[in-house]
Amino acid sequence: MLTFLFLGPLSVLLLLLLLQSRFWLLAVLYGGWWLWDWDGPERGARHCDWVRNWKIWDHFCDYFPIKVIRSAPLPPGRSYLLAAHPHGVACIGVFGAFVTGGRGAGGTPRAGGGADMGGPCPGLRPSLAALAGLFRLPLYREYALAAGLCPVSQRCVDQVLGRQDQALVIMVGGAAEALEGTPGCHRVTLRQRRGFVRLALRHGTPLVPVYVFGEQDTFHQPPLTEGSWPRRLQRGVKALLGFAPCFFWGRGGLPFLPFAVPLTVVVGAPLEVPRLPRPSPQEVAHYHQLYVQRLQQLFEGHKEACGVAPSTHLTIV
Structure with missing residues (x-):
């Protein structure tokens, strides 16, 4: 943090x-x-197993703890587009599961990285797409690239998905979901987010839903009503700079110490899509609807085991 x-x-x-x-x-x-090397990050992450296998990541995953559940295998030999929800303040669950080499299914110790990375994607090389602006910062970008991050730009994601044995993770809700850090809330920004579906269709890459139970409980944010000046300020900065400033706190009121809440990263079964170099809006809408249904089924199938009340449903906005 x-x-x-x-x-x-x-x-x-x-x-x-x-x-x-x-x-x-x-x-x-x-x-x-x-x-x-200004445009170097556009070629994708520069995974460094030494960075990904730092001992501190074991302690990081154990702090919450972070557990990974694989609903279905993701056979190597092809690439996958993993759409993750919710974003939360800092994508802690996704970071722990994918960037650090992850932990085995059911919470067993992580496989120690290496070429297959173990964790949620055995045999695949996972990359987490992040704000492109982060890769303009000197030194910081070297750390991010070595850890397995890459810019969420069309040029970069095309490069990654054009290779075999890749698992590209995209936080679909982005900054909009970072403003929804209400504990116990299960609401994802997805209804108008269709670019990731179009991307998958262009490459013929299976779509894999990923949901992180507990992500919204890692930090608390003050309740801001729509239309209030703090909310308008956040959205104004987001429109100008591409990210929204969040007001949040964790344990002891500190912004860098998240609450130790269990995080369960559920990786769903892949949704096969055809390869359509120029998908029509109707085709994108069709597979987007199929993806939404898969995500809701994933949530309903695991919510009780993850401590969510049976009456709680996933809200799509």
Whole structure:
């Protein structure tokens, strides 16, 4: 959480300090590499097993704890587009399950990374698509790429899905869901989000629903009514910069210490789609509806085992 909140600005500050020290040449050399490799992240993540296998990730997963349930196998030899919900404040469940190498189905210890990555996608190389702006920050982008993150841009996702044995994870709700951090709330922003379906159809890539039970309980946010000036400010910043500032707190009122609540990452069965280089709006709408039904079935099938009341239903907005 500290790296999520502060590593980007601190990386810029570190380079500025190096420029004013006797180590200025290091900053200049890295700056040259940074500019030369400006579009490098568009080719996809640069997985570093050493980073993904840090011991701290075991403690990170155990803190909540994070558990992964696979509803069906994802056979290697092809690529998959995993649509994850909800976003929450910091995508903690998805980060723990996919970026850190994950944990085995049913909460068994993670497989230790390596080429097959174990966890939710044995035999596949998972990548988490994140805001493209993060990959413009010096140093921070190297950490993100090594951990398995990549920009959520059309050029990058086309590159990733064009390879075999890839599992590309996209947080469909994005910043809109980050503003919905109400504990116990199960509401996802999906009704008008169809770009991921169009992407899957263009590549003929199966769509895999992923739902994280407990994600909205990791942080608390003040209740903001629609139309209030804080909510309008959030949406204005989101429209301008692509992300929405969230006001949140965790244990002890700290914004970098989430509540220790169990997180269950349920990976559903793949929804097969045909390869349509230019899908029509009707075809996109058809498979979008099928995906929504799969996601609702996934939620209903696992909610009671994950501590959700039987009367609770998933709300699609």
